[in-house]
Amino acid sequence: MHAFTDLATAAYCPRKLYYRLRDDDRATPAAVRRRRELAFRYPELVDPDADLSEEPIEPTPTAFRANLGCARELDAWDALCVPARTNAFLEGREAHGLAHKVLADPLSVSIVSAGSPPEQGAWRPQTARAVAAAKALSWEEGREVGHAYVEYPAHGVVRKLGLSTRRKAIYREAVARAESIDGPPPRLDGDAKCDPCEYREQCGVKTRSLRSLL
Numbered sequence: 001m002h003a004f005t006d007l008a009t010a011a012y013c014p015r016k017l018y019y020r021l022r023d024d025d026r027a028t029p030a031a032v033r034r035r036r037e038l039a040f041r042y043p044e045l046v047d048p049d050a051d052l053s054e055e056p057i058e059p060t061p062t063a064f065r066a067n068l069g070c071a072r073e074l075d076a077w078d079a080l081c082v083p084a085r086t087n088a089f090l091e092g093r094e095a096h097g098l099a100h101k102v103l104a105d106p107l108s109v110s111i112v113s114a115g116s117p118p119e120q121g122a123w124r125p126q127t128a129r130a131v132a133a134a135k136a137l138s139w140e141e142g143r144e145v146g147h148a149y150v151e152y153p154a155h156g157v158v159r160k161l162g163l164s165t166r167r168k169a170i171y172r173e174a175v176a177r178a179e180s181i182d183g184p185p186p187r188l189d190g191d192a193k194c195d196p197c198e199y200r201e202q203c204g205v206k207t208r209s210l211r212s213l214l
């Protein structure tokens with residue numbers, strides 16, 4: 001049984017998952033929690049009179065509200081603002097963990113990321129986690145869950161993900177990576193993912209910024 005967060009890390013870098021498991025390092029930093037909490041305050045944040053100057057948002061307040069305006073067009077907007085369950089522990093056949101939101105109608109899950117969104121869809125770690133949570137909910141409820149949401153609340157962005165073959169393959173690859181770890185996997189030397197990685201010093205990779213100095 002894999003933790004959703006471990007599958008997300010495996011989708012990012014198997015070696016990073018090795019370090020996290022070795023160090024039993026699963027704490028959520030306070031800054032990440034603060035950004036995630038924005039996803040539970042949309043009605044307040046979207047109010048044009050709200051003061052966003054102290055909020056941990058990335059774009060300007062105008063751009064942030066414009067993004068939330070797009071999210072409001074989603075059918076699930078009301079359910080995302082008032083989910084049936086929050087921080088719900090789900091246990092599936094292969095994985096378990098927290099879904100930040102469970103939506104009742106249509107049945108779905110949402111994963112909240114403290115990071116920045118890609119141009120479209122979601123990054124691979126959030127995709128793996130969202131598919132894992134959707135599959136676990138489906139297993140618990142005995143019903144198909146056809147899609148999931150990934151929220152990037154520091155940007156006011158919400159993405160709806162259909163559980164496509166490609167996304168299920170990202171999940172399956174993360175499971176296979178997590179199951180195959182019995183020692184340190186190879187480094188992603190020179191990969192852009194290494195620059196923000198908290199393990200880069202002990203990992204010994206040269207970051208791209210360092211490479212440009214050499």
Ligand code: SF4
Binds near residue numbers: 019194197198199205
């Ligand atoms: S520094 Fe790069 S290779 Fe090393 S654990 Fe982090 S992402 Fe993986």
